[in-house]
Amino acid sequence: MMFSSPVVTSSSRPAFAGLAAALVAATVLSGCVVAPPPRPRTVVVEPPPARAVMVDPAPVVVVAPTAPPAPYVETITVAPSPVHVWVGGFWEWGGGRYVWRPGHWTTPPRPGAVWVPHHWEPGPGGWHMRPGHWAPR
Structure with missing residues (x-):
């Protein structure tokens, strides 16, 4: 038994070449993915927190016509905490x-x-109270 080889004519070559090119293009293009560009990110930059500044209020001048009585002797209890x-x-x-x-x-x-404790001192018009306040050590 004898096998014959396929006959390729010159008229079928351009069709075969076109089919091969189409298959190659389809294979190459099927691997390409067009992704949308990344969405822009919004970054919010907040300012640093404000520093707390302690300011003692301006003292109110209290004037009494007479000297205060002697202070009471107070019993100081145990502190609730070390601070x-x-x-x-x-x-x-x-x-x-x-x-x-x-x-x-x-x-x-x-x-x-x-x-710094409250205290009274003599002054113009009577006795002036100097209010107690917190001071740096």
Whole structure:
């Protein structure tokens, strides 16, 4: 038995070449993916937090016509914690008379602050109260 080889004519070559080119192009293009460009990112940059600044208010001048009574002797209890500070009691002028404000425990507004107690001193027109305040150590 004899096999014959396929007959290729010159007229079938351009068709075969076109078919081969189409197959190659389809194979190459099927691997290409067109991806959309990445969406722009929005970045929000916030300013740093503001620093807290402690400012003691301007003192109000309280003038009493007479000297305050002697301070009470207060019993100071045990501090609620190691950071608490005792703020001693003082005489306050109000309504035409002195009123005792008892001492109490409190925490300093900032590390290292010390309590400077209220006090009365003589001045023009009577006795002037100097309010207590926190001061740096």
